[in-house]
Structures are given as C-alpha cells and as structure tokens.
Amino acid sequence: MEGTQMKTADILIVNGDVFTGDRRKPHYRPGAVAIKDSIIVGVGHESEMLSSYQASRKIDAGGALVHPGLIETHLHMTGMAYHGAPFSPQTGAKTKLNYTSLKAATNPTITAAYSAAAACSVLQRGFTLFFEPGTVFETDAFAESMTKCGVRAMVSAPNGWDDLSTYEEYWPHMVSEEVKKRAPADARRVIDQCKREIARNKDENALVRGYVCLYGEGTATDDLTREAVKLATESNVVFWQHQSFVPEFVREEKKKRGDSGAVRMHRLGALNPNTTLAHMNVLDEEDIELILLNKPGLSWCPNNALGYRVTPPHKCWFPYLYKNGVSVSLGVDTTLIHPIGIAGLLGLYLSASFGERLNDADPFYMQTIDAANNVGLGDKLGSLTVGKRADVVIREARDITHLSWRDDTGILLSLSSSMIPVDTVIIDGRIVMEKGRLTTMDQDAILAEAIRQRDLLANRLST
Numbered sequence: 001m002e003g004t005q006m007k008t009a010d011i012l013i014v015n016g017d018v019f020t021g022d023r024r025k026p027h028y029r030p031g032a033v034a035i036k037d038s039i040i041v042g043v044g045h046e047s048e049m050l051s052s053y054q055a056s057r058k059i060d061a062g063g064a065l066v067h068p069g070l071i072e073t074h075l076h077m078t079g080m081a082y083h084g085a086p087f088s089p090q091t092g093a094k095t096k097l098n099y100t101s102l103k104a105a106t107n108p109t110i111t112a113a114y115s116a117a118a119a120c121s122v123l124q125r126g127f128t129l130f131f132e133p134g135t136v137f138e139t140d141a142f143a144e145s146m147t148k149c150g151v152r153a154m155v156s157a158p159n160g161w162d163d164l165s166t167y168e169e170y171w172p173h174m175v176s177e178e179v180k181k182r183a184p185a186d187a188r189r190v191i192d193q194c195k196r197e198i199a200r201n202k203d204e205n206a207l208v209r210g211y212v213c214l215y216g217e218g219t220a221t222d223d224l225t226r227e228a229v230k231l232a233t234e235s236n237v238v239f240w241q242h243q244s245f246v247p248e249f250v251r252e253e254k255k256k257r258g259d260s261g262a263v264r265m266h267r268l269g270a271l272n273p274n275t276t277l278a279h280m281n282v283l284d285e286e287d288i289e290l291i292l293l294n295k296p297g298l299s300w301c302p303n304n305a306l307g308y309r310v311t312p313p314h315k316c317w318f319p320y321l322y323k324n325g326v327s328v329s330l331g332v333d334t335t336l337i338h339p340i341g342i343a344g345l346l347g348l349y350l351s352a353s354f355g356e357r358l359n360d361a362d363p364f365y366m367q368t369i370d371a372a373n374n375v376g377l378g379d380k381l382g383s384l385t386v387g388k389r390a391d392v393v394i395r396e397a398r399d400i401t402h403l404s405w406r407d408d409t410g411i412l413l414s415l416s417s418s419m420i421p422v423d424t425v426i427i428d429g430r431i432v433m434e435k436g437r438l439t440t441m442d443q444d445a446i447l448a449e450a451i452r453q454r455d456l457l458a459n460r461l462s463t
C-alpha cells in the first residue's frame, strides 16, 4: 500500500500502549491514534494504522500509555485556587481570612490568574475537562483563561439558590454576607445567569461550555428546581447539583420540602439521565430503587465521603449502582485538601471497605466515558473512538509505575489515580502540553501571577 491509497492525518501517535476508554475495543499494544483537524479519525494496532495513514506530524509515544483525556466532574475553582493560601480549611469563619471570605473577594483579574494556573495543574494530571460546579463569580474571566490555555471547561451560574434557611442554620460559615451580596437567593438571577452561560454553546467548537447548575442540598425551592430542569432539557445541557452529602442536609430537606434526595428529584421531574447529582452519600432503599429505574448520572466524591466520615451506618452504594448500569463519575470537589486524581484510588478503597470492591479498572472508565456522559458530552468526548473530539493524553514513557504492573487493570488504576507523569496532552486536535509543559502560554509566568494575586488578596483581607 503506497501513496494514493493512504489516508491523511494531521497527527499520528505511534508506539503507544493505547487504552481507548471504549469497553468494546479497550486496548491496543502497540497502538496508534490518528487525528485530523479536531477529530479522531483512526484508532488501532500500530502496523495497520501505519499502512493506512500518512500524517504531517508523527508522535512516537515510546511505549507510553495513551488514553482519552480524563474528565473531573466536580471541582470548585476556588478550592483549586487557594493552595498555599495562608489559612487552614479548618479555621472556618473564626478568622478574617478563611475559605468563605476568599471565595467572595475575587475579581476578574484574580480569577483569570487562578484559572490559568488551574488549567496547567489539571493538564499535568492528565485531565482535559474542568467541570466547575457553579461557584465562579467571574465566569468570563474563567472561560477566557481556560480557552487561552486550550483546556476544556464547563461553567454555570454561581451559587444557584433561592432559599438559604437550611444553610444559615447548619453551615453558616459557607454563606457569608459577602457571598449573599454577590449571589442573592433569587430564582430569577439564577435562571438568567444559567441562560447567559448556556449561550456559550452556540459556538459548537467552544472549549468552555455552559450548563444548568443549582447549588443543591435543599437550597432551591421546588419552583426553582423545576424551572432549572426545564431549562436544561430545552437547552440540551445537563442539570447538576449537590445532593445528600451529609445526614443533616437530608433531614432538613425532608422537613422543609416534604421529601429529599432521589425521591424529591423524581417528584420534580429531575431524575433522568440528563441530571447529574454530586455526592449522594446518604441514600435509603427508596432512593436506590428510583436511581436504578431512572438512571441519573452520579458524581461520586469518595475523598469527601471519607473526610466527613459519611461512612457506616450509611452504606456506600456506588459499586452496587455502577455494576447495575448507573453512570458514576468522580470528582474531588475541593482540592484545597484533596489533589486532583485522588478520587480514583480512594473510590476503590472505600468500595472495598464496604464489602463490594470495584474492579481496579472501574475508576478509569468513571473518569473517561462515564464522566463524559455525566457532563452531557458522551457523544463527543470520553473515549478514543473514531468521530469523537481528539482529547488525548500521552504519559511519560519510562515511569517505573507503568513497568511494575503485571496486568492491564493495575495499569489502569495507577493511570486513573494520577500516579504516572504526563508528557503530552492534545485537546481538540491541538497540542497544549509537551514534555509536561504548557505550549499555549508561559507556564512559569502563569504560576508566578497566580501566587502574586493570591498574596495580594490575602493581604487585602487580613488588613
């Protein structure tokens, strides 16, 4: 086969240990991936791919792991940004400088600086989509920074709520006067802002997309929840919210709204595959039955379940639900205390400690194809499949972690837990990281600016 019969590609990745994220064709070793424009045009055994494709650029993966970009389905920008800020997450509202005061004191310059640093950080761990669950005030600055760095993100209205009575009673440190001033408990404000974010999706190539987000945990009335769900359906985007994190929220939601969790979501028409509920730690048999029947996406945060000790007597249902066809993805929620990627390993151990161990490969799929489904982009992202957008990660070739595993599931576990350094990242067909360094922007300058803005903010709040 020569010349005219060859198909053309922009990039051909060869000599890869390719895990596709597609359970029907999971693995090629040595494998190759062909990319043209922003799309994956070929995936397969290296020899077949080499005889089929002529590429303007060939990347030799050197035997390294090649996989679809991981998708983090619950990561607050503010938690991401305050690494190294001079306060402890445990100090609450006792000091002037705390998590809530920092969250409310941002401006476009600060958010732009943090977002760029966050973009570098997610890439270095093999993640290509940053799902911000409705806590960024300056959404344009966030979107602009992510786009400049070449990283995908999803963004929505900040603090989508219209009734704060439960929070004010139980977690007052989370709703300071400043936060309420910037994000009033007002249904109109929330819906209008969601619409504004969803307008980003008019450009089908936009790296940053909008969706519908409510804060959740009983902070939205039935009316707001119904309207938000309707907007998500009409706009063809996911509806996402925090739900059933700790027992007191479930109890209070039941007291105020008459029901809670999956039962309430079902009553409000929200329990379907277009909805993703984050946490879902405290569930009873009725919730489980409804989830199995209606298949909403679940965004599991095992590190926070462990951190807040939402463990027995509350059963960890995720392995059971996952084995029975529910789409479960992972998120670290607040990276101030939990680094990105840790959810894979902790999810596995948490499941094992509850008597129903996940398969070692499950966290990989939870962070690729299941995650893509849970953010509403399962047809475009989440696996190395012909026709999908080209978001591809190549790990370092000579890392001992890769060599030490004897089977594929072990490799997938270390891969999905960010144990193996990242070399190259391609997003939408564009190389955005090479040799572990950002290609789109000056990474050192980004980090220096993020530190400078963090310190300026801390000084301003302390005085």
Ligand SMILES: [Zn+2]
Pocket (backbone or CB within 6 Å): 074, 076, 133, 242, 333, 334
């Ligand atoms: Zn959260």
